[in-house]
Amino acid sequence: MGALGDWVWSILLAGGGVALTLYGVRERMDPERSVRRAVAAVVGVGGSLALGWGALVDEKLRGTAAGVIVAIVVSGVLFVGANRWFDQAEARWRRFGALTGGVIGFAVTGVLVGNRLLAWKPVPELDLTPWLVPLGTVAGAVCGLVLTGLTERRARLVAGLGFGVGYGVLAGLFIRPDIFPAMKIVPLLAWPVVGALVFGALAAGRRRQVLRAAILGATVGWVIGAWLVPALGTGTRAEAMSGATFLSLGSMLWITSAPPRTAEAQRRLAERSRPVIFLAPALVFIGATLVIPTIRTLYLSFLGPRGEVFVGLANYVDIFTDQEIVKLEKWPQIFTSALFYWGVGLTLLGIVAGRIRGRRTGRTFEPSGGSITPIAVGVFLFVWAVFAYLRGTIFNNLWWVFTVTIVSTAAGLAIAVLADRARYESVAKSMIFMPMAISFVGAGIIWRFMYIARPPTKDQTGVLNAIWVGLGRLSNSGTPRLVTAAVLVAVVAGLVWMAWRGWRGGAGGVVAGAATAILGVVWILYRLLGPGLGGFEIGPNGEVIADTILFIQETPFNNVWLMVVLIWIQTGFTMVIFSAAIKAVPAELIEASKVDGATEAQTFWRVTVPQIAPTIGVVVTTLIVLVMKVFDIVKVMTNGNFDTQVLANEMWQRAFTEFNFGLGSALAVLLFVSVLPIMYLNIRRMQKETVR
């Protein structure tokens, strides 16, 4: 399309838009109509302006605008057209017949021409094949118009016979010589007979019209016997013509042998077509982009790299024996790692605490903040210890799912609770929510600058390493170190005072919180005054050298730093959902528990959490599915290097850089299988909701 063409289009569109607007304004009686016209006008005027402006500015913009407008207008016209088409079924039956015939003619010739079965070359250098499609459309329309006009049974059958033979012979004239079938008499006769018998028997079993079914069966049999079984390209035109004629005749007789529709049947047709028209676009898209590709991926996963040879389960065996995908050899280190001991220790501590509390209440184990918290943290650390040493793509992916899901959920819940009693809540919440709007790629880049590590002799430009190295310098300095220590001592004193006040006032939560904080600060104080805090090394001459953390490269905890990016994005999502859920908890419940003398913590754990439990379930399942297929962050930040590979990136690399479609498909199937339990849970939940 040249620039001139664009201008013509623009003027046409703009003119149409303006005319529609004027028309809409004039007919102000019907507000809904004028709204529609106004939309049309906006599309027309806006589109033409965009096109015209694009034509002036640059070709790229013009192409973009044109593509967008064409796509949107075509889909709109298709949908409205389909509705108008079936609207005719009730009011104007013959017009509906003509339309339907036209559509069927268009579809049939379109498929035949598209599959290169028909050709029209009156002289060798003139190819008129595409014109067969409008011809077929017109022929179909004529047929539809005539048939819907006939009500007498015999007339319909005669018309069907005529149209059938006519179209068959006509089509036979255009069949390409290279598909002339070399017919053999046995299949040619046997298949229609078999088809007629099978279909007829089926119809008899279901008490339908046996003869019609037999005609249909014979036609299907004919397609098999005349077109599918024989070798193509070695037959004669006579064979091709007869092949086409009997096919066409069978189809037409099947159509015309049905009794003409009564007015009631016409109305029902218009009514029954509605769900189909409303659902067809969605189902076609879902089928074409999700359902069929998924089945095909399953099929491809049993084939070789290029999809040519059947290899059975070899791709799956490859996955689980690949040294990079399942790495188990470091497992003994789990039991020597600090994480393991912390995890086990905390868990035991929690169990002991629960036992001690339990003695007072007479139970074996008393769940409370003092027992559940250490157990939860302990188990978390223990699982980390396992994942830090069981390496490879699959375990790494599971580590992602475990960590991001739990941390995002917990952090989102904590922030939601916090925000519920803070000032300027909405502003703060939208700031934390904002990363949701940032792409994973953008987030990866943003965090890359956070994690960046410069050579030790230079200034650190990444925030985290700057703090880390800064701490190292601080703990090797003179006065600043002492000043910091003094401040920390003051903080400890303040915390001790708080704990004492809490103790006097009987507020257990304050005591516990202050005690934990005191432990933390005392530890920092010890590191600061003793072995030193932060990243530094002492050089041979006693000088302080910066010792940076290579966040992206140091395995296995570089994975955690990548997870932080996703947590940073997703916490906003969980927070918003939990915030809404918490606000939806009935105020009477909270009030009642306060009246009963429950503390804030008790109210939260025993009233709020059970109330929002379904929401927690939804959030956790959503996150699991999302994290399971994490891709962009890993791809952009490490591309799976440094032991950070995840399933989605493994799949992408195998499929689209190594072009091993078999293995790529198998990995995709693995990903799919891993979310199946979640899909099952979702279906169960939806079933319950629809029943309700």
Next chain:
Amino acid sequence: MTATAETRPVRAVAEPPIGWRLYRLLRAIPTWVLWGLVVVWSIPTVGLLVNSFRDRDAQRTSGWWVGFVEPGSFTLQNYRDVLGSGPTGGLWDALLNSFAIAIPATVIPIAIAAFAAYAFAWIEFRGREWLFIGTVSLLAIPLQVALIPLLQLYSGGAQWTIPFVDKTLRLFPDLDLAGSVTAVWLTHTGFALPFAIFLLHNYIAGLPRDVFESALIDGADHFKIFWRLVVPLSIPVLAAFAIFQFLWTWNDYLVALTMIGGNREALPATVAIASLAGEFALRENLLTAGAFVQTVVPIAVFFALQRYFVRGILAGSVKG
């Protein structure tokens, strides 16, 4: 909020002043912690924004926070380079491609999903519930399972070899879509539908029944009801989904990378900045500006229409 903030201290007046002050301090702790978190949460983005205004040398030798101390070093050169037509530029074209993907991939699924959601909610037909649950359960499907067949479809069409008789039928023409923005938005359209239908159905099914009944009595058919009643009443949820889908398609990387591959002409902004990031330290200074330009569109949409966005997220995950 303000009401409770005013009443609480009044109750505390009875206590000794020192306790009151401590109480107020403790009351303010959530606010302080929350705003501390907000600062932590914003640092990465702010750092990128500040760095994008600093030249290559400044970015490499000092942290972005130094920029506040030496404000003289701010420059727009990174943006000029990355948006310009020079060898380092091209992001302008990539932004146009992003629009060419995101607009149809937002508008078309809305329409299609609205039809389907209406049919699932208000048209009686056999197998409706079964079909609805089947459709919506596809929500959780990882897109990866569809990528290889879809790419094959776009680059070579679809054929079916009929078993036993060895004849091949062409089911979908080879339109040579691979490497074009059309392939990307077609894919997004399909992938978006389960969620869109779910979201819209939740809303449309909740519209009051008597509205429909009186319309049916007046002789309106489903097409009229859909256009005259359902669409105008569903504007909030349509907007919510539109924002959701726009952000999703604008920010998508996987589908665009797979379907467009190496065609530099058609790359959207995410793929463009990711490939800039792939060149490691070479043009890192441009990366800041590039990432910010890519991010500013969704952030603008987000802050302008946050209310609808939140509503969409809530409707998608919290029922009732």
